[in-house]
Amino acid sequence: MTAIERYAAPQSLDEALGILQQGEVTILAGGTDLMPQTKAGRIAFKPTLMNIGRVAGLKGVSLDGAYLRIGALTTISELLRDPLVVQHAPVLAEACDQFASDQIRNAGTLGGNINNASPAGDTLVPLIVLDAEVELASKPNGSVTTRRLPLAEFFTGPGRTKRAANELLTAVRVPLPQPGHVARFYKFGTRPALDISTISIGIAGIKRDGALTDIRVAFGAVAPTPVRAPRTEAALEGRPLDAEAIAAGADTARDEVSPIDDVRATAWYRKELIHNMTKRMLDHVAQA
Amino acid sequence: MNVAEKPVIAAASLIGQRIQKKDAPEKAAGKTRYIQDMVVPGMLHAKILRSSRVHAKIKSIDTSAAKALPGVHVVLTAADVPDQQPIGVARDHLPLKGERVRSLRDEIAAVAADSDEIAEAALKLIRVEYEDLPVIASPEDAIKPGAPLIHPTPLDAHGRPQSLPPKTPIAFAGKPDNIAMRFDYTHGDIAQAEAESDVVVEDSFQLHYVTHCCMGVSGVIAEFDASGNLLMYSNTQVPFLHKREFAEYLNIDPSRVRIIQPPIGGGFGSKLDIYPFEVICIFLARAAKRPVKMVFTREEEFLASPTRQPVLLTLRSGCRKDGTLTFRQVHTLHDNGAYTSWGATTPFVMMQTFSSLYRVPACDYHTTVVYTNNPYAGSFRGYGNLQATFAIEQHMDMLAEKIGMDPLDFRLKNAQDAGEVTGQGMTFKSCGFKECITTAAERSDYRKKHADNIANRNARGPVKRGIGIASMLHVGGGAKIYPSDGCGTILKLDDFANVTLITGASEIGQGSETVLSQLVCEELGLPISAVTVVNNDTAITPWDVGVHASRTTFIAGNSAIGAARKAKAKILAAAAKKHDCDEAALDLRGGFVVVAETGEPVVELARLMRNLHFSDKAELVMTTFYYEPPSVHQDKAFKGDVSAAYAWAAQVVEVEVDTETGIVKMTKVTGTHDVGRVLNRLGLEGQIEGGVVMGQGYALTENLIVENGVTRNPNFRDYKLVTAPEIPEMDITFVESMDGEGPQGAKGVGEAPAICIAAAAANAIHNATGVRIFGLPFTPEAVYRALRGKSDKPHWPAWKPE
Numbered sequence A: 001m002t003a004i005e006r007y008a009a010p011q012s013l014d015e016a017l018g019i020l021q022q023g024e025v026t027i028l029a030g031g032t033d034l035m036p037q038t039k040a041g042r043i044a045f046k047p048t049l050m051n052i053g054r055v056a057g058l059k060g061v062s063l064d065g066a067y068l069r070i071g072a073l074t075t076i077s078e079l080l081r082d083p084l085v086v087q088h089a090p091v092l093a094e095a096c097d098q099f100a101s102d103q104i105r106n107a108g109t110l111g112g113n114i115n116n117a118s119p120a121g122d123t124l125v126p127l128i129v130l131d132a133e134v135e136l137a138s139k140p141n142g143s144v145t146t147r148r149l150p151l152a153e154f155f156t157g158p159g160r161t162k163r164a165a166n167e168l169l170t171a172v173r174v175p176l177p178q179p180g181h182v183a184r185f186y187k188f189g190t191r192p193a194l195d196i197s198t199i200s201i202g203i204a205g206i207k208r209d210g211a212l213t214d215i216r217v218a219f220g221a222v223a224p225t226p227v228r229a230p231r232t233e234a235a236l237e238g239r240p241l242d243a244e245a246i247a248a249g250a251d252t253a254r255d256e257v258s259p260i261d262d263v264r265a266t267a268w269y270r271k272e273l274i275h276n277m278t279k280r281m282l283d284h285v286a287q288a
Numbered sequence B: 001m002n003v004a005e006k007p008v009i010a011a012a013s014l015i016g017q018r019i020q021k022k023d024a025p026e027k028a029a030g031k032t033r034y035i036q037d038m039v040v041p042g043m044l045h046a047k048i049l050r051s052s053r054v055h056a057k058i059k060s061i062d063t064s065a066a067k068a069l070p071g072v073h074v075v076l077t078a079a080d081v082p083d084q085q086p087i088g089v090a091r092d093h094l095p096l097k098g099e100r101v102r103s104l105r106d107e108i109a110a111v112a113a114d115s116d117e118i119a120e121a122a123l124k125l126i127r128v129e130y131e132d133l134p135v136i137a138s139p140e141d142a143i144k145p146g147a148p149l150i151h152p153t154p155l156d157a158h159g160r161p162q163s164l165p166p167k168t169p170i171a172f173a174g175k176p177d178n179i180a181m182r183f184d185y186t187h188g189d190i191a192q193a194e195a196e197s198d199v200v201v202e203d204s205f206q207l208h209y210v211t212h213c214c215m216g217v218s219g220v221i222a223e224f225d226a227s228g229n230l231l232m233y234s235n236t237q238v239p240f241l242h243k244r245e246f247a248e249y250l251n252i253d254p255s256r257v258r259i260i261q262p263p264i265g266g267g268f269g270s271k272l273d274i275y276p277f278e279v280i281c282i283f284l285a286r287a288a289k290r291p292v293k294m295v296f297t298r299e300e301e302f303l304a305s306p307t308r309q310p311v312l313l314t315l316r317s318g319c320r321k322d323g324t325l326t327f328r329q330v331h332t333l334h335d336n337g338a339y340t341s342w343g344a345t346t347p348f349v350m351m352q353t354f355s356s357l358y359r360v361p362a363c364d365y366h367t368t369v370v371y372t373n374n375p376y377a378g379s380f381r382g383y384g385n386l387q388a389t390f391a392i393e394q395h396m397d398m399l400a401e402k403i404g405m406d407p408l409d410f411r412l413k414n415a416q417d418a419g420e421v422t423g424q425g426m427t428f429k430s431c432g433f434k435e436c437i438t439t440a441a442e443r444s445d446y447r448k449k450h451a452d453n454i455a456n457r458n459a460r461g462p463v464k465r466g467i468g469i470a471s472m473l474h475v476g477g478g479a480k481i482y483p484s485d486g487c488g489t490i491l492k493l494d495d496f497a498n499v500t501l502i503t504g505a506s507e508i509g510q511g512s513e514t515v516l517s518q519l520v521c522e523e524l525g526l527p528i529s530a531v532t533v534v535n536n537d538t539a540i541t542p543w544d545v546g547v548h549a550s551r552t553t554f555i556a557g558n559s560a561i562g563a564a565r566k567a568k569a570k571i572l573a574a575a576a577k578k579h580d581c582d583e584a585a586l587d588l589r590g591g592f593v594v595v596a597e598t599g600e601p602v603v604e605l606a607r608l609m610r611n612l613h614f615s616d617k618a619e620l621v622m623t624t625f626y627y628e629p630p631s632v633h634q635d636k637a638f639k640g641d642v643s644a645a646y647a648w649a650a651q652v653v654e655v656e657v658d659t660e661t662g663i664v665k666m667t668k669v670t671g672t673h674d675v676g677r678v679l680n681r682l683g684l685e686g687q688i689e690g691g692v693v694m695g696q697g698y699a700l701t702e703n704l705i706v707e708n709g710v711t712r713n714p715n716f717r718d719y720k721l722v723t724a725p726e727i728p729e730m731d732i733t734f735v736e737s738m739d740g741e742g743p744q745g746a747k748g749v750g751e752a753p754a755i756c757i758a759a760a761a762a763n764a765i766h767n768a769t770g771v772r773i774f775g776l777p778f779t780p781e782a783v784y785r786a787l788r789g790k791s792d793k794p795h796w797p798a799w800k801p802e
């Protein structure tokens, strides 16, 4: 009853990109999004199902000059425990700690979370405020080429990205933090485990003398994709984090988002949460 | 001389011990084989095509493509089963719908095929043409004058209402209005009692849809043998009632229906009625001449198994300044859904709470149950009592506040005592109610925390703490709803003194096998491991009404004790004869016949049993007992002592409310239950903990969202069961009121622990924030809205049909 005609489990990137180049391929990583979605009929398998689980070199975290490089196949559990992540991007580990359940974390990968392109994907908001970029590889004319794209620009809609059909996401690169760098993540779900974000918030910046500069603010689950919030960033940039600035930041955030009503929450409530929790996070940053 | 001391066997009791459930190792190891795991040789797999419209006429059904699909054996529609009979208490429900669909769960066609996948593919090939009808999405709309009818009277060829013989079931004759059932109860003089009140409060309460979420979804296997006898493997909670009903629907002799229950993965009331899928599966098996298995998917379980009864309720309560309750007046509107199942009859239980939880001189209760195009409600642990308690226990706090009385003192002043006969005719023989209240309050430090929380409401910080109490009354000695509320036991001892306990009482995960074994072993002085329980085959087990009304330990327990005592008498008589002593001086302990006074062993029981088996005048130990509780049917005015005993409890709930998100965290539940007597402490604690969590889900997280007849969240992602990290700390204690009729003094407790939680949570949220919320569930958004004054208070001008 399925349209799968061919199953491929390549061992090398070269081989995988070759298969992709032939077209009509569904990529399988941990399968925690793919399997439920195909079963529910929300997406259809292409004739070739390619399991990338055995492709060498797509797993693990390493230092790459001024960057932290995270392989696409790194699982959520691995991110949560990885010493380099904990040291250089603790906010990402924090997000992984609020992600699904142990079983799902053990199977689900970072590459899958990004390519699933859900507005509620929990690694996306922290990675965006960390200025992460994605690395995409392809083999258009016999040799492997790679391009990089800021993650904040990668998403074009729910389940849609700028990845071309012949490209594989190989890694994510996160610049190593500058002195004074702070980053926070907040996920609102109605329960502490196994919940899809109703809203999520990421805030990062360089804290110096009670003020934040180079501010990044991003929100999840309030738009078709995770979004940066430039107006909120502008309202806070460089200002001492006093009550007035925090109130202005939170107010701007509420006005800046335009979420929808769904079974999880109304738009009104999502805006209230964005306001209240942005304020709470900024209070914490100010007090830290 | 070298003489060892004569061994003596001291009297030891199993009662009150912590005894592991007999089926626990198997279940924990994943070895239990549920109906999902069963394979019957030659069986086919079945699926049901359900309506894609909420309310519509069916213009045509085309199954030709489905029938042509290779691997498909049978496709059935209503046209193929002209003999189908309506099911349900009101006989308003035909399993397969031919002319009209009234809700999205409605069954239109069914397929039996070589595999689930083929059956599923065949469903997609069935073409149904509909003509939409206006949707009645709320009970308020259903009672509006001129509202479209859900079960209109069918018209004859001339467009006139068909004239049908009286007593023709609603499924054929229709119903001239949308009112499915009515319940009207009264005691005392309401007008006078209201005139004597110093304070009166009136509020409407809105109770939502939730569903059972059994881990084991619904399923059945039906099979006819060569002589046309029906064998069913079924998850039912009521095998003997079902046997009779299926025979009726199939027009065959009940002796030709046999029901075997594989281990059941949870019931909670959901498996208490006959559902279309079971009848349809039988039709398929009949047509295919093969065994047919039908098991729901999880989504189907959400869409097509019954819900808890949603209720709109308006309550008026009054009291005097001194804290004496004067009256209660209740009007409820029950959303029946499109067909009538047990949810419609929850007023039987609800009115008990209103009339009798506290002493109230006048009570006036009215329920109107109306048809809508929503999913239909069935029975669910607590049976209306969660809904009633939610309203009544909020009013207890509100009245107390109005007259400036402490909420505990107010409850204690009006609480029932042993010996009381209520306006509804319930007689409280054993009653530890007041002790439940005081114990739960003391152990949780209720009074101090209640006062402190009010003082701290305006303190800095978004998180407010609250504490709330609620109490409950529920049947604890069965409920005489059917002509009998009894249960039979057959007991035999083999030649190794092992016991086979054959009981009518089904095990649905509640631990009945264990507690019944325990009661038998208490009589026979044997270890639990000596007992094998047979309880799942109507061809073997004696009759029982079924698992409902928290009755199994009480009724089946008394029955098992009866059989065991008869066995014991036989054993002691045989031992006395053989060893030439006085049987009255003997007892059974530790696998021996002993001299009661000294504990001196007379003979090993196994040895005695072997002797009995192999003597030329073999007298084997086989006994039977049937227990019928001394309760009575209610009269037409709903009065009468319907249960042999009543259970009581008070639960204190503590919460933290985050006023910036609306998240309510349940931090602690302190519960005290009058259980009569603790039999299996471990089983009891498990039952209470599970019930508390179920109550917590009802209060805080679970919500089956039904919009315009469409269930929006038929999955565990969006239907939120409580998960492990949310479960509060629990402090559970028991009051042992030693019920005179109960088995070893015990009373039923199965439903009790779920009942108070939502009511106590409402009171706790009010204690924390000063805001009272009249509708469930207390999801973060609902609470946040209420805190911001942005939610509409439920409002229903009390109404009943004239």
Ligand SMILES: Cc1cc2nc3c(=O)[nH]c(=O)nc-3n(C[C@H](O)[C@H](O)[C@H](O)COP(=O)(O)OP(=O)(O)OC[C@H]3O[C@@H](n4cnc5c(N)ncnc54)[C@H](O)[C@@H]3O)c2cc1C
Pocket (backbone or CB within 6 Å): A026, A027, A028, A029, A030, A031, A032, A033, A034, A035, A036, A052, A072, A073, A076, A098, A099, A100, A101, A104, A107, A108, A109, A110, A111, A112, A113, A114, A115, A116, A120, A121, A122, A123, A167, A168, A169, A170, A194, A195, A196, A197
């Ligand atoms: C019970 C449950 C709970 C969940 N809870 C959460 C949660 O709390 N937070 C959250 O964010 N998510 C959650 N998810 C979603 C899911 O687990 C995550 O998105 C996970 O990271 C997906 O990774 P995967 O490896 O399983 O992806 P897959 O399912 O294998 O793939 C997802 C998509 O990405 C594509 N893809 C995968 N890898 C690549 C690659 N390297 N290059 C190009 N395309 C690729 C696939 O083709 C597919 O379209 C949950 C899922 C389940 C079932």
